[in-house]
Amino acid sequence: MLVFESVLIVAVFMVAVSIVFSSIKVGISPMPSSKKAYQAMIALAAETGVGPIYDLGSGWGSLVIRLAIKYPERQIVGYELSMFPWLITKIIKRALGLHNLTVYREDFLKADLSAASVITCYLFPAAMEAIKSKLDLGKGSLRFIISNNFALPSHQASKVVRLNDFYKSPVYLYRLSLLKTQV
Ligand SMILES: C[S@@+](CC[C@H](N)C(=O)[O-])C[C@H]1O[C@@H](n2cnc3c(N)ncnc32)[C@H](O)[C@@H]1O
Incomplete structure (x- = not known):
């Protein structure tokens, strides 16, 4: 029993440190x-057609898993650098047989989106600034951005849902077709 408890404590410690x-x-x-928030994001996704959604x-996959279940006809892609959250998402994806969900353990700032x-x-604000510079807004296949809590700097949202919290x-x-840059 002591061995099991020791292994468990070491495992929890490793996950926490990671x-x-x-x-x-x-x-x-x-x-x-x-x-x-995820209910609002999933509802807003209904207004975005049938194209691939990238989180x-x-x-831990809480949004991508729900998106994949709600929209089985759409490709859902997640990028996550943190190992255990990524691994848990992979395990749940396998367990639920979500063939329309792919999760990469990659830096989304270096990925092909x-x-x-x-x-x-x-x-968070600095990351919103970073994605704004990375994305070729208004070009390519990207049509919509849905952001929980943090605005895209210098751009006007076409809709803002206020949560009942x-x-x-x-x-x-x-x-993005309506994207207006604020001066
Ligand atoms: C606040 S969580 C959001 C989780 C999920 N999207 C949701 O809405 O429930 C933000 C996640 O972004 C990940 N992250 C931040 N910067 C990243 C990057 N450049 N590449 C991949 N993942 C990143 C963090 O590891 C963290 O797990």
Whole structure:
């Protein structure tokens, strides 16, 4: 019994250390979107056609798994650098047989996102700035960005859903054909 408990403690410690290091490296922990936020994001995705949805920083998979179940006809892609959240998503994907879901353990800033029609994210201001510079907004196949809580700098959202929570947190929908740069 003592051996089992020791192995368990070491395993939990390794997972915790891995998550802490990864969070420091990328600037954000794998904290999932709240229930109200992912429900709003999934509902907004219904307004974006049938093209592939890419979640930048898919964490434990709480959003991509639900998207893959809700929209079986769409390709859902997640990028996640943190090892254990990525691994858990892979295991759940296998267990549920979600053939329309792919999760990469890669830096989305170095990935080829040209096939994305919709980007979803729950990041932080510096990362929103970084994706804005990386994406060829308004060109290619990318048509929509759905962002939980953080706005795309210098751009006007076509829709803002206010969640029924303490902070009235925003979820932004950017329609790239209508994208207006604020001066
Ligand atoms: C707050 S979580 C969001 C999880 C999920 N998208 C959701 O809405 O529930 C943000 C995730 O982005 C990941 N991340 C941040 N920068 C990244 C990068 N450049 N490449 C891949 N993953 C990244 C972090 O590891 C973290 O798990």
